[in-house]
Amino acid sequence: MNVAPRYLGRGSWLSRRDPRLLILVLVCYVFAAVQVWDLRILAPMATLAFLYYQSARIPWRAVRANWAYVAFFISFIVVVNTLITGGELRGFAEEDLHIYFRLPLIHTPISAEMLSYAGAQLLRFGSMAAMGFPIAFAIAPGDIGPTFARLLVPYKFAYALDLTFRFIPSMAADMQTTMDAQRIRGYEWDRVPGGPIGRMRRLGPLLVPVTINAIVGAEDTIDAMDLRGFGTGKRTWLRELAYGRTDWVVLAAAVTLLVTVTALSLAGLTRLWVPDLLISLAR
């Protein structure tokens, strides 16, 4: 079990940016992307997102399992949404659809509009995931605390975030040790009858000792922090963060994207668009 934060983008162009930039750019992008269904806008946005992702130089081999997970989930979202909603897609009534054929049994129409919708979903979620990856892999784990503190998150919460990242490897190790100890006693989590509820109930012998042990063990950390006067005054951070000129340019571009897309959305110009090519195929 290796869930420790991995600094895979070390030395890349993106990792040399102020880490606050990566958070702010992601926020701008996500709130821009959720307003857009028009493939003509989404395609260039997704291209920018993947160029941004490339600038983090995250090795494909190290994250291909993560991408497989993303692809699986996006496919699920797209397929289920289109199957369940059937003929009603983004304001299109069924009589307005350009239908190719209907699925057997459930009679869901497969149409030009549905394909456009599926393409838009793929681009939206794929590009949002691409923008999110650098936060995990191109920010030094030690920079998490100061990054959020300098983003005006109260310093206690910023410190809690910092602590969370530091605790993850030791919690994972504790979990593995406990699982090994329980297996010696005959414990199995995933090879038991009873379906999902059976598997859930089987997690008790693992979750309870790990949790209680972690809470009891936390007393040392609490004492250490209290003895150093944590919480008695405003905290400073050893790591200084400063935006460079490039950071300001990238941030300005991200804000411009968000403002532009919001304006287009308010003007009704980001709705689902269906290419003529797809419509002609239905004739």
Next chain:
Amino acid sequence: MTTMTGTSSDSMWEVTTRTIVYAAIGAALYAVAAQFSFLLPGTANVSLRPGFALVTFFGFAFGPVAGLFVGLVGNALADQISGWGLMTSWNWSVANGLAGLIAGVWAASMMRGSNRLVSAAVGSAVAVIVGFLFVFTDIWLGTAESFSVALSDNYLPVVISNVIVAGILTPILVAAWEPMRASMGR
């Protein structure tokens, strides 16, 4: 200090060193425990996360602030570790956080007397049902195409699975923690 006895609800919003450390531990545990997730059969994007019981448990045990943090940050990190991305489904992380927050408020105001385990189970159910209403923002975000999709494919599956998870595991965690808390003088 916030306790499971619900006797100090006026200080439940206080953020002490203890709150910070326990919240961080809970979030890390939730993120790590997410590896035991599995996709709920018949749903679009709902993972059954048995570790969700930690969200309501930390809310009950250490207050609404810790519960909020464990749900919000723990779920975001779990998504990140699994590959989905820190903010791709940010509204689900908020929903998790709200469930933890409500569990904490419930503990401070409702968990009195000797039926604390039953109260933990009931409080968990209430926290999940109310907190996860936030996933209806999927309609605005486009993850769910319509109200019926959001209801049948996202809200109901996650509420049912999380109520079962929290209903089974949270009282077990509370039962294990109560004597430890007493022996530690908390």
